[in-house]
Structures are given as structure tokens and as C-alpha cells.
Amino acid sequence: MSNIQSKFTELFLEFIDSYPYSGDGLRHIAAYDQQRQQGCRNFKGIIAAANAGEDVTDSILLQLLPYTDSPANQKRGGWIHIAPVLATDVRNKYEAAKWTKSEEWPDIAQAILNFVRCCNDDPNKLIDACNNFSNLPYSKGFQSGIISPILNALRPDNFILINKKSRIVINYFAQTSYTQQLIDYPDINNTGIQLIKNLAPEMRQPGRPALRDDDLFDMFSHWLVAVKKYHFNSINPSLLNEIMTDIKSDIEEQNLQPEYTLDQCSEETGIDEIELIRWVNNINRKGQVILQGPPGTGKTFIAQKLAEHFITGRDGFSEIIQFHPSYSYEDFIQGIRPRSKNGQLTYDLVPGRFLEFCKKAESYDDICILIIDEINRANLSNVFGELMYLLEYREEKINLAGSNESFKIPGNVRIIGTMNTADRSIALVDHALRRRFAFIKISPNYNILKRYDQDEEINFSIDQLIQVLQDINKMINDPNYEIGISFFMIWKIEDNLQDIWEMEIEPYLEEYFYNALDKIEEFRWNKVKIKLGLNTDENN
Known part of the structure; x- marks a missing residue:
């Protein structure tokens, strides 16, 4: 162990001098507590909703799994994590890989929730939980990196973060060869906890940030693999090959977010x-x-x-x-x-x-x-x-x-x-x-309105709605006051169209034509709905 401690100390001192107080390092430090707190809030909210009989499929798949920090993931309500596995909705990724079918997601979500509840209630049941989940027909793709973050958020003393970076570093310093498979998670979790305890004295160096030992080890692992790009040698060839393959994919994943062209x-x-x-x-x-x-x-x-x-x-x-x-x-x-x-x-x-x-x-x-x-x-x-x-x-x-x-x-x-x-x-x-x-x-772009609603089943003509908007804007006759399309770019537009028109469009026109209200009579809802083909009793 002395050689391992010596090598670790050498690398750890370099890490302390270069990374924790950089811009990336400070963001890294702040993320640990923030993401744990959010994970706990997510879990409690899901449990409460599930106990109330609500469908929690979406919440489980978005709020218990670790997502990259991107505008799209923020918008969909994903759990943003410092060790993300998912760049997009897990359903899109796994269905594209042919690992799951769309109709299986409610069962998958329930299995994830059962797994997390089991381990949270009794950490000693981790082995059984991993075995049971791994035997499910739709378990492919659900590995240590995707499951461990929520367990770490709920019980950080029992479950450390296991991701590609930390697995590489644990395998290197413990001379093990654990895979990312969920079946290996209990063993690498125990090995990692023991390794961190053994190395804790070496981590208590001057200038270290005020972090838990396991968080500091995870941060060190990130730096060693993704920042320093350390060359792992003196290790058996098969494990070295696996590590180098993981480093390559991990660095590609770590290279910030996929380019938005x-x-x-x-x-x-x-x-x-x-x-x-x-x-x-x-x-x-x-x-x-x-x-x-x-x-x-x-x-x-x-x-x-x-x-x-x-x-x-x-x-x-x-x-x-x-x-x-x-x-x-x-x-x-x-x-x-x-x-x-x-x-x-x-x-x-x-x-x-x-x-x-x-x-x-x-x-x-x-x-x-x-x-x-x-x-x-x-x-x-x-x-x-x-x-x-x-x-x-x-x-x-x-x-x-x-x-x-x-x-x-x-x-x-x-x-x-x-x-x-x-x-x-x-x-x-x-x-x-x-x-x-x-x-x-920026002017109204009616083509977007066509595209936005092309996949939604509606019982009125988008083309007619566009024609009405064009007629209104022609009557306004001022490009600074034209009515745009974002009023109508919402889910289930038909259910909300009357309210949008009567509560947003008509008041806007009334204000603009306050001294010539007769001009807007043909654009009142009772006439517009006829132009849209909605002249039915159901649509008032």
C-alpha cells in the first residue's frame, strides 16, 4: 500500500495546487451539496406523488437520473448533475439503441423507484437490489453510473459516486478490474469506501477544500482522468485497455456539451x-x-x-x-x-x-x-x-x-x-x-407555426389561423405592433385557443384600436372560430 500511497500523494498534491480553486474547480465544489439537496427533494416529491396514486413515470426518469447541464435538460426538468450520464431524455437514448420499447417505460420507472427505495430503506440490501434489477428484461443500459448518483444523494455515507472517472481511479489504485455493470456496483462501492478511508490521511493536505473525503476523491478522479489525462501504467494489459477505452469516451463526454450547431x-x-x-x-x-x-x-x-x-x-x-x-x-x-x-x-x-x-x-x-x-x-x-x-x-x-x-x-x-x-x-x-x-x-414567422403544430391532432386549419393573423397585421399596418405567433405555440392549442383569443388577442387589439373599436369586430372570437372551422356547439 505504501507505493500506492506515495503515488497518490504525489498526484493529489498536484491536484490541490492546480484544480480546486480554478473556475471549474469552484463550480465543481459547489455542485456536490446542491445536487444532493436537489436529489433529495426530487425523491421526496416523487414518493409523495406515488403514495397519492399519481403517475410518476416522467418524474422518475427525469428527476432521479443524472443529466448534463444543458438548456434542453433544464427545460424538461432533468436532474442536473456533476457526473452526468444522460445528454438527452433517457427514453430517446435507450429506444434509439433498441434497449427498450416505449411501452416498457412505466415498468422501468417503477423498477428504478423500487430499487432506490429498497437501498434507501436498508443499504445492506444493495446486493439483492442490484441482482434483482439486473435480471429484469429491460435492465440493459442501467449501470452503476446512472444509478449511484441518486443513492449518493440520499445516503452519502453508504454510497459513493461511481462513474467512469471514479471507477478508473478505484481500479487503478486498488488494483481491481470492476466493470460498469450494475452487478459490480456493490463490490466497487465497498472497495471505493475502503480505499478512500485508507487514503484519507494523504488527502488531508494544506489548502484542500472543505469537502467530504468521498467528494474530494471524486473531484480528484475527475481531474486525474479528464483534466490531467493521466497515463495509467503499471497495470495488467486487459484492465489498461479497458481504462484507456473509458478515458477516451469519458473525455469525449466531458468535453463540455455537444455542440449546438x-x-x-x-x-x-x-x-x-x-x-x-x-x-x-x-x-x-x-x-x-x-x-x-x-x-x-x-x-x-x-x-x-x-x-x-x-x-x-x-x-x-x-x-x-x-x-x-x-x-x-x-x-x-x-x-x-x-x-x-x-x-x-x-x-x-x-x-x-x-x-x-x-x-x-x-x-x-x-x-x-x-x-x-x-x-x-x-x-x-x-x-x-x-x-x-x-x-x-x-x-x-x-x-x-x-x-x-x-x-x-x-x-x-x-x-x-x-x-x-x-x-x-x-x-x-x-x-x-x-x-x-x-x-x-424579428418579424412573425408563420412557417414556424405550421411546423409547430404539424404533429398535433387538431380540428381547425392552421393555414386559416395564419390567414387571420396576416389580415389583422395588415389592418394594424405597423410592423412595430404586429401580432406574433408565440401566443399559439403551446401544447394542446385547440383546448386553449378560445381563451388565448379572448383574453390576449382581443385586449391587445382593443388597446391598439381604442378609438376605432368597430375595426376589430370581424376579429372577435365568435367570428374567428367560424373562419377556423370551429363553428360547433362544443366550441361555443
Whole structure:
């Protein structure tokens, strides 16, 4: 064991000096407790719903299994994990691999829940639980890496994280040859726990982060395999071959997220790829753009998809904030705020959202996107302050108000704003600001509406709905106030169409034609439904 400890200590000291306090390392450290807490909340919520007789299939498959941190997985409610196995919905992946059939998922979900409940109730039943699950006809693909994260979240003292990286490192230092099969999980879990206990004294080095020993070992494993790309030698050839194969696939998986191409962006937004290339070039050239258009044209959605293109497959991130009339310089840049310290009231200079974003961006290598939704709803000259200068002169530094420290916008920061042209506060966007942004016009895209509903069974004509919208926009006769399509891009549109029309479209038209209400009579729901072929008793 002394040779193993010596090699481990050498590598661990290098790890402590280089990784934990880097940008990636700090995010890694924060993730452990956050993901455990979320996993526990997910499990408790699912148990409560299951006990109430609810169908929990979706919740189990999305909230008990570890997913990569991507906008798509966040949107579908997946459990984002530091050791992800799934880049997309598990059903899509496993059905494509021919491992499961769509009708089997309720049974699979129930088997997963039974497995987790069994191990959570009695950790000593892990061997039986793994054997029973492995004997199920649909167990293929469910290996240690996909099951261990939720057990670790619920009982971290009994179950360590077993993934490709930690399995490689455990096998190397323990001289074992465990596979990723679920049947091997009890043994590698016990071996890993014992190995960590044996190596714990070597991990108690100056400067180590305040983490559990098993979390620190997992973080070290990630660094050794995916960051340092350590060459595992002095090991039997068959295991070495397996390790190197795993390292290759693991590094490919770890290389951030799969690239979100402009072709994919074009498919989802309905915007021609050539046009998207122009937009991307202008975002990089100018540094900041505003997507402007009437309500319902999908400006925020498009901004998020552009951000996804910039950051996926790269070392970057995106955040979104929304401006409003009371948004201030102190909120966005920095300001003095009261704080209580030891019973005394002090007034400290506190960074705003943009300074915090820029500070975070400095620890990333690639482009970071800040989306400012409804950018024209704030008094921009007041909110931006010195930023007006820095937006134009990106290489310059300037002292901010109330501070002697100089500030510049990091070179990897891009800003995408969205502007509703029907908002009368657009008049507040003065020439000085317009000069600093590139403006991209977003108009209603009816082809998207056709594609969005092509797979949904509906009893009215989408083409007729589009024709009605075009007739309305022709009557409005102002591109800044046209009605967009996002009102109708919802699931089960037919069930909600009347409410959307009477509670959203008609009030908008009434406000626009407040002094000529007779113009909108032909676009009241009782007449529109006839044009759509919905003139039935059921549709009122």
C-alpha cells in the first residue's frame, strides 16, 4: 500500500495546487451539496406523488437520473448533475439503441423507484437490489453510473459516486478490474469506501477544500482522468485497455456539451442558416446586439438559442436578466447598500448583476452571453452609466462611480438584448445607445407555426389561423405592433385557443384600436372560430 500511497500523494498534491480553486474547480465544489439537496427533494416529491396514486413515470426518469447541464435538460426538468450520464431524455437514448420499447417505460420507472427505495430503506440490501434489477428484461443500459448518483444523494455515507472517472481511479489504485455493470456496483462501492478511508490521511493536505473525503476523491478522479489525462501504467494489459477505452469516451463526454450547431438553431427557430451566420458575425463584431420586434415573435427564445449556440461545446455560460422601469445603476453596475455586521449598520459598495457576470466570465475561456430581456423597459442611460463608454471602447478601462478600481468588459462577454417595439418606452432608447448596439429585426414567422403544430391532432386549419393573423397585421399596418405567433405555440392549442383569443388577442387589439373599436369586430372570437372551422356547439 505504501507505493500506492506515495503515488497518490504525489498526484493529489498536484491536484490541490492546480484544480480546486480554478473556475471549474469552484463550480465543481459547489455542485456536490446542491445536487444532493436537489436529489433529495426530487425523491421526496416523487414518493409523495406515488403514495397519492399519481403517475410518476416522467418524474422518475427525469428527476432521479443524472443529466448534463444543458438548456434542453433544464427545460424538461432533468436532474442536473456533476457526473452526468444522460445528454438527452433517457427514453430517446435507450429506444434509439433498441434497449427498450416505449411501452416498457412505466415498468422501468417503477423498477428504478423500487430499487432506490429498497437501498434507501436498508443499504445492506444493495446486493439483492442490484441482482434483482439486473435480471429484469429491460435492465440493459442501467449501470452503476446512472444509478449511484441518486443513492449518493440520499445516503452519502453508504454510497459513493461511481462513474467512469471514479471507477478508473478505484481500479487503478486498488488494483481491481470492476466493470460498469450494475452487478459490480456493490463490490466497487465497498472497495471505493475502503480505499478512500485508507487514503484519507494523504488527502488531508494544506489548502484542500472543505469537502467530504468521498467528494474530494471524486473531484480528484475527475481531474486525474479528464483534466490531467493521466497515463495509467503499471497495470495488467486487459484492465489498461479497458481504462484507456473509458478515458477516451469519458473525455469525449466531458468535453463540455455537444455542440449546438447553427443548422440545429435554424431548425428550431425557423430562421435561415445564412441569416443566423450574419447575426452571429455581428454579435462577435459589435459585442452587443438587440433583437427587436412586436410581441409574440419569439425574441427571447431566439436569444436563448443563439446563446446556446455560442456556449455549448465550449467553456462558456449564459445568464438572463429582465429590465423593468425601476431597474437602476445600482442594480446593474454597483451601488452602496446597507448591511448589518455584528449588530452595526454599515454601507458597503456592492457589485450589481453586470459586474458579477463579468467577474464570473473572467474565469471562463470562451464566450459568455448575458441576455437582457425587455431591455428598453428601463431608463438605459441611467442604468448603463459608464458602460455606455465601455460598450463602444471594449479595450479601455474606466473608473466606476464611487470606486477607485478600474473596470473593463472582459473580451469574452457578449450581450443580447430583446426589445418589444410595441412598448411605448422605446422612445427612451436614445441615439447614443443605438450607436452602441447592432439591431436585428424579428418579424412573425408563420412557417414556424405550421411546423409547430404539424404533429398535433387538431380540428381547425392552421393555414386559416395564419390567414387571420396576416389580415389583422395588415389592418394594424405597423410592423412595430404586429401580432406574433408565440401566443399559439403551446401544447394542446385547440383546448386553449378560445381563451388565448379572448383574453390576449382581443385586449391587445382593443388597446391598439381604442378609438376605432368597430375595426376589430370581424376579429372577435365568435367570428374567428367560424373562419377556423370551429363553428360547433362544443366550441361555443
